Amino acid sequence: FWNDFMIRPxxxxxxxxxxxxxxxxxxxxxxxxxxxxxxxxxxxxDAAQKAEMKRYLTAEQQ
Structure with a gap:
């Protein structure tokens, strides 16, 4: 969900x-x-930080 008008939803x-x-x-x-x-x-x-974020989000889904 994209909200580009405010910092918080x-x-x-x-x-x-x-x-x-x-x-x-x-x-x-x-x-x-x-x-x-x-x-x-x-x-x-950087690529390592993006990979870590993706791993974290994937782990949260399981």
Whole structure:
């Protein structure tokens, strides 16, 4: 979910996502909030840091 207007997700966006999670409770859903500040940081990470982040997110899903 992309939110480039605010640093934190809006209350309405959180409510929308919470409702989606309730509707799909039988599925494993991982929600990652991204804002433009994080997108800028991602491009500054080196390959090892990106790989570590991907490993962390993959482990969280299992």
């Amino acid at each position: 809006s209350r309405k966006l959180i409510e929308t996502i919470s409702a989606y999670h309730k509707q799909h409770a039988d599925k494993h859903i991982y929600t990652l909030f991204v804002n433009n500040h994080n997108a800028e940081l991602w491009s500054m990470l």
